[in-house]
Amino acid sequence: MVPRFPETTIVNLDKLTYAGNLQSLRTIESAPNYTFVHGDICDLDLIQRLFAQYNFTTVVHFAAESHVDRSIHAPIDFVKSNVEGTVSLLQAARAAWSNSDQRQCRFLHVSTDEVFGALGASGKFTIDTHYAPRSPYAASKAAADHFVRAYATTYDLPVVISNCSNNYGPYQFPEKLIPLAIVRALEMAPIPVYSRGENVRDWLHVEDHCEALALMLRQGLNGETYLVGGSGECSNLGLLRLLLTIVDEELDRPAGTSLSLITFVKDRPGHDFRYAIDASKLITELGWEPNHTLAAGLRTTVKWYLANRPWLKAVMDETYRTYLQTQYSV
Ligand code: TYD
Numbered sequence: 553m554v555p556r557f558p559e560t561t562i563v564n565l566d567k568l569t570y571a572g573n574l575q576s577l578r579t580i581e582s583a584p585n586y587t588f589v590h591g592d593i594c595d596l597d598l599i600q601r602l603f604a605q606y607n608f609t610t611v612v613h614f615a616a617e618s619h620v621d622r623s624i625h626a627p628i629d630f631v632k633s634n635v636e637g638t639v640s641l642l643q644a645a646r647a648a649w650s651n652s653d654q655r656q657c658r659f660l661h662v663s664t665d666e667v668f669g670a671l672g673a674s675g676k677f678t679i680d681t682h683y684a685p686r687s688p689y690a691a692s693k694a695a696a697d698h699f700v701r702a703y704a705t706t707y708d709l710p711v712v713i714s715n716c717s718n719n720y721g722p723y724q725f726p727e728k729l730i731p732l733a734i735v736r737a738l739e740m741a742p743i744p745v746y747s748r749g750e751n752v753r754d755w756l757h758v759e760d761h762c763e764a765l766a767l768m769l770r771q772g773l774n775g776e777t778y779l780v781g782g783s784g785e786c787s788n789l790g791l792l793r794l795l796l797t798i799v800d801e802e803l804d805r806p807a808g809t810s811l812s813l814i815t816f817v818k819d820r821p822g823h824d825f826r827y828a829i830d831a832s833k834l835i836t837e838l839g840w841e842p843n844h845t846l847a848a849g850l851r852t853t854v855k856w857y858l859a860n861r862p863w864l865k866a867v868m869d870e871t872y873r874t875y876l877q878t879q880y881s882v
Contacts, residue, residue, distance in 0.1 A: 563587045565591050565602065567590070571725035574588075596643060599641060602644075608645075609656055610657065617689070624688060658712060658772075658774075659703075659712070661697065670824035683698075687824070711775060714778050714780055716764070716829075717755065718754065718756060733795055750825075751826065752828070756780060757843075779834065781831045782844070796813075
């Protein structure tokens with residue numbers, strides 16, 4: 553694999569909990585400018601040692617517990633990783649950068665649109681939308697965002713915050729709706745849809761998200777927040793119709809085979825009705841534009857999952873299968 557930023561040394565710190573897997577990193581593991589470290593962002597000693605060893609000038613903070621359903625069952629895990637983990641990274645960056653030229657440094661905090669709560673049938677989240685998180689997951693990310701801003705104000709830490717909409721694409725752990733539906737369709741198993749499938753999400757292809765983050769790193773202004781969304785608004789049922797039609801086409805199945813697996817189940821408690829992002833600041837100030845339409849992005853995603861069944865098998869071990877069964881009872 554040819555490294556995208558050959559002049560940059562990249563150290564990837566990951567705890568490899570249930571959704572992390574070294575198999576997802578195979579294509580970059582032998583790149584000369586890449587190192588993997590197995591560790592926990594809450595381990596401040598470790599983070600400080602890594603700062604001392606590598607002299608980081610940039611932190612891109614992706615690490616988080618991110619699944620709303622899990623946060624409903626185990627909120628404290630979310631406080632630990634998302635809040636304490638974020639503060640530990642901030643603390644280490646602050647200590648390491650206090651005597652250096654902070655203009656050369658950057659802490660990019662990757663957050664979510666869920667911190668803004670739920671929208672009704674119209675309107676979009678903008679950078680002026682007030683925080684109103686409603687799930688334990690969203691509350692933990694909101695708390696983390698507040699800490700990042702507090703470090704910027706109190707200690708002049710050079711931060712940029714990104715709040716993005718629902719991501720999809722290759723390598724996504726099959727607890728999220730799109731890969732979950734592909735896996736269940738492959739197994740001819742029921743596909744659980746909460747309530748009547750009317751909730752709306754704004755789907756963003758992961759590569760478009762990463763391009764946006766790369767722009768923020770290079771051109772974003774210190775202390776700024778950018779919202780990233782793919783203009784891919786769709787109800788869950790509408791999305792599954794599109795997705796499962798593609799699955800049937802790619803598998804040469806009679807039309808409607810996978811759609812017939814949709815099973816309406818009890819709604820998620822506090823289920824946010826709609827998310828939609830106004831990404832105009834990112835578009836006008838940093839020149840970002842998404843390259844994937846939802847239809848084309850879903851097709852490449854389905855093809856990826858069908859071509860990578862060994863990866864799927866590896867990440868979906870028995871523990872996960874048991875979790876799915878108890879979670880959805882379908
Ligand atoms: P999800 O992928 O969990 O992302 P988020 O909750 O962060 O938006 O869910 C996307 C939407 O799909 C959300 O409205 C919940 C719904 N959903 C289902 O209907 N069934 C499922 O099994 C899952 C996982 C999600």
